[in-house]
Amino acid sequence: MMVRRSRNLMVLPADIPVAWRIAGGRRRYNAARRRARNERRAQITALVLASERPCVATFRQGWGKQLAASLGVHPSVISRDFAAIRETIVLPTPCCKPCARFAAEQRERRRLSSLSLRRSLGRILPPEAVERILRTAE
Numbered sequence: 001m002m003v004r005r006s007r008n009l010m011v012l013p014a015d016i017p018v019a020w021r022i023a024g025g026r027r028r029y030n031a032a033r034r035r036a037r038n039e040r041r042a043q044i045t046a047l048v049l050a051s052e053r054p055c056v057a058t059f060r061q062g063w064g065k066q067l068a069a070s071l072g073v074h075p076s077v078i079s080r081d082f083a084a085i086r087e088t089i090v091l092p093t094p095c096c097k098p099c100a101r102f103a104a105e106q107r108e109r110r111r112l113s114s115l116s117l118r119r120s121l122g123r124i125l126p127p128e129a130v131e132r133i134l135r136t137a138e
């Protein structure tokens with residue numbers, strides 16, 4: 001059967017069963033691509049989580065290109081996958097040793113800063129006033 005299509009590939013109303021077949025084929029094709037994409041993203045997510053630093057793995061120079069070659073897709077596909085994964089991934093806390101060290105340093109810095117503030121205020125104010133000020137500052 002000959003399929004009549006207008007310029008934008010819409011099938012004319014006279015061929016409705018043909019239109020349904022074409023739409024079904026397109027739906028199946030898109031579904032297969034969507035499945036392949038989801039499987040690929042799950043695979044990449046697993047690799048990211050297994051890496052030493054999952055928080056920065058998707059930014060590692062050259063890894064996207066390497067993955068693209070091994071998965072048989074264009075590097076821009078991996079780039080889009082990385083962007084999507086960054087949006088959805090849930091990292092453990094702390095995600096890696098450097099991040100854990102950084103968080104510990106930040107905690108220590110805050111502790112020392114509040115200690116120093118408490119001491120400075122303690123020199124000019126009574127203890128109740130210092131407590132009140134520190135409570136409202138938190």
Ligand SMILES: [Zn+2]
Pocket residue numbers: 053054055056094095096097098099100
């Ligand atoms: Zn990290």
